[in-house]
């Protein structure tokens with residue numbers, strides 16, 4: 001069979017169809033798969049040039065922190081990188097994993113917790129293990145891809161997978177009402193805590209009130225809320241005073257923990273059920289000890305050093321105030337994530353904005369477009385960390401002012 005034949009399976013690969021087909025073409029490590037070098041932090045090297053970096057989600061500046069690093073070195077010396085070998089239910093578990101899960105449960109103010117080796121797989125594992133054939137899952141329209149994929153994978157029946165308009169509580173209630181008219185099983189509502197691209201906070205108070213009114217259960221993926229939101233950094237549930245009403249609290253370690261993996265926390269029986277039914281737990285190797293032990297040390301730092309969270313908020317609040325003063329549209333963010341919506345469209349204008357930002361102002365920010373956000377939306381996304389400085393912010397605002405004028409004039 002020839003790849004030029006549309007009936008060949010590989011035809012699409014040669015046609016460069018699929019996601020990101022418009023930027024993938026360049027293969028330049030500039031717009032597509034850019035390579036940042038040097039120690040992780042707010043100042044890194046890109047294309048041979050030092051940059052102020054607003055892209056790495058290291059909210060609390062914990063990447064490379066000496067304590068988790070020292071713990072990882074100890075594990076490396078004693079056990080190597082692979083230990084323990086096997087899936088958790090077979091031979092891939094240790095006392096240390098158990099201790100870390102207990103610490104996570106306590107942090108999330110739940111009875112039990114379960115580790116996953118990726119946030120993405122964790123959400124897939126939770127939704128698919130908790131959903132039965134008669135249950136319905138309802139998700140927000142702008143949910144992270146792992147929630148969408150988890151809901152797809154967990155459902156086979158028409159109407160078993162429902163979507164409510166972004167943060168629209170009337171629409172959520174309408175769906176809940178309609179399911180309740182002819183209810184056959186349970187209802188799982190799933191939402192992000194903080195929307196990672198726009199920084200919007202989910203209306204968890206209202207969602208919790210609805211889930212109680214209609215006897216549903218709630219899973220919150222708080223990837224961008226943990227460590228950052230709430231008086232003690234316990235996340236968006238704490239921030240909005242509803243942590244105890246969230247049935248399943250989930251987070252990845254890929255953001256403020258500056259690590260890898262994820263966890264879910266909830267009532268003991270529910271976590272037990274997920275442990276014995278989540279396919280990413282049953283059929284994949286468990287998180288190696290080098291990660292779980294160093295993440296456990298990271299959690300200690302998060303709890304012990306609230307000043308990191310305070311500094312992050314100072315920087316974020318200042319940056320958002322300055323953008324607004326200069327007339328920029330930063331959407332509805334009420335978290336540190338700062339999206340700057342530029343009224344430009346077309347790939348060339350977007351590339352132009354990113355190029356000028358990097359080459360003339362030495363600022364590295366990620367451009368976000370479809371399929372990460374809805375079609376037609378373009379934003380430059382800035383993720384502050386507690387290690388950024390007010391000077392970093394001032395330089396960035398100055399650059400954005402110039403870019404706005406030049407790009408809008410040109411395109």
Ligand SMILES: Cc1ncc(COP(=O)(O)O)c(C=O)c1O
Pocket residue numbers: 118119120121123144146192196221222223224252253254260261262
């Ligand atoms: C809301 C949300 N959930 C899950 C994930 C995936 O986490 P991980 O990178 O650990 O797979 C992300 C990361 O982008 C996220 O933002």
